[in-house]
Amino acid sequence: MINRIRTLATGLFLLIATMIITVTIYLQANFSNQSIDEIIFTIFYGLKGASPDIFMSAIVQIIFPFFIVFFILISPTIFATKKQFIVELYFRNRKYRINAFPLKMLYKHKTSYAIVTLVLVIFFSYQIIGIADYMKRVSEYSSIYEDYYIDGRDVKITFPENKRNLIVLYLESVENTMMDQKVGGGWEYDVMPELRALAEKHLNFSHSDKIGGALPASRTQWTVAALVSLTAGIPLSIPIDGNDYTNSENFLAGAYTLGDILKKEGYRLGLLVGSDAGYGGRDQYYTKHGNYEIFDVKRAIAEGRMTEDERVGWGFDDSNLFKWAKEILTDYANSEQPFHLSLLTVNTHFPDGFLESEADIIFPTQYENVHAHASKQVHDFVAWVQKQEFFKDTTLVIVGDHISMQPVDYYESKIPDDYVRTTYNVFISSVIEPIYPHNRQFTNFDLYPTILASIGVNIDGDRLGFGTNLFSDKPTLVEELGYEYVNRELDKSSLYYNQYILQDDFLKLMEQANVE
Structure with missing residues (x-):
């Protein structure tokens, strides 16, 4: 039961991280010449009466990157194993054995991996979109x-x-x-x-x-x-x-x-x-x-x-x-x-x-x-x-x-x-x-x-x-x-x-x- 909850939590955190990444990519691709003020106003106040074409265009542009990003983020948890995983490499007639320790560790801490990923994604998207700069600006007052x-x-x-x-x-x-x-x-x-x-x-x-x-x-x-x-x-x-x-x-x-x-x-x-x-x-x-x-x-x-x-x-x-x-x-x-x-x-x-x-x-x-x-x-x-x-x-x-x-x-x-x-x-x-x-x-x-x-x-x-x-x-x-x-x-x-x-x-x- 606990493992199932951990698996669901991992998937949820990575799903949210994926959504944030793909929306950030969409905004950068389509609104890089627009201020965060416009984006915020449109999201919070301006969608009433908007053309359905705007929403459809956004969905079409987001859906493919969404699945690609989600696959990349979730792949490490899929291939994680609780077994000792050994990789053998041969070079100049010599055999090298490498213990893929991170995969074993990831199996034990995949929920932590998902949380860290989500936090990092939020931080970088926050910076890239310009929310940090926006919050700094609106906290200052002009005469x-x-x-x-x-x-x-x-x-x-x-x-x-x-x-x-x-x-x-x-x-x-x-x-x-x-x-x-x-x-x-x-x-x-x-x-x-x-x-x-x-x-x-x-x-x-x-x-x-x-x-x-x-x-x-x-x-x-x-x-x-x-x-x-x-x-x-x-x-x-x-x-x-x-x-x-x-x-x-x-x-x-x-x-x-x-x-x-x-x-x-x-x-x-x-x-x-x-x-x-x-x-x-x-x-x-x-x-x-x-x-x-x-x-x-x-x-x-x-x-x-x-x-x-x-x-x-x-x-x-x-x-x-x-x-x-x-x-x-x-x-x-x-x-x-x-x-x-x-x-x-x-x-x-x-x-x-x-x-x-x-x-x-x-x-x-x-x-x-x-x-x-x-x-x-x-x-x-x-x-x-x-x-x-x-x-x-x-x-x-x-x-x-x-x-x-x-x-x-x-x-x-x-x-x-x-x-x-x-x-x-x-x-x-x-x-x-x-x-x-x-x-x-x-x-x-x-x-x-x-x-x-x-x-x-x-x-x-x-x-x-x-x-x-x-x-x-x-x-x-x-x-x-x-x-x-x-x-x-x-x-x-x-x-x-x-x-x-x-x-x-x-x-x-x-x-x-x-x-x-």
């Missing part, structure tokens, strides 16, 4: 909010007498990298000629003298965090303990956002996404801050636009997103209110994107072909908007939400060593011109006040949240303090953020953690 954060409620924000409509098109994971190196991309050929042409014809804020964009800031590099940074000028910094934060009706209650400002000014607000808006808590964020009308896959099914069986990828593809966006915009334009519609594409989402059936197969990888088709779709949508009567009173902003989550080696094998990956942006029909749009060091935070300025809004001091209006000549936070410094400070905990941004939700999260 960056007290020193540099600008609450929009404390700033004079003045709209023009004739308020302009605003369309913001967020392109999932779209960066400048897949453009030709000659124009500012990292590729040896141009995958997205239509997006390149838009950036060349209209206003593109750049980190260089070519087409460029925003540098990735800490805690902004996944979809909901990117949307928060682009519309509130702050990162998404949620404690890992506690309830499923994305269910909170007070999502970042203390933030003052683009939606809050436009709602106060009488705008009609809408959010159109091709997935479940509940993924990552986007529905809660946009409802709390602006009371946006939410158009997502659940609503599309409820309204009879599609059936449950017609779901693809994360929900519905970008062809439907743009088709229904035109219907929504036509409806909004017929109302007397100025309007703001936010659209978030989904086809270019990791892993490898969703390739629509009518997309051309031009390039060697699916991800490139998805981007190429997305580029054409955006071009066609922009052309449609420009032909509409409401366009004369409308500004259209197109921006990538964050750099791609595609495995790092996908990009490193194609781009120059010194290439800086940045997200795409273009401003069409802005009412003002920037003093200098190129060779700026900026992040998503800066696009928050910049989007407002593009529709003629005057912001006293030209700063909101951590963002600086890029139409002005004022330095951005990363230009003033340094990119690395700002990221290090944002990685730390903040008493201000917990007390004034999260407000009561922080206390609830901590209370839940103590109960658990």
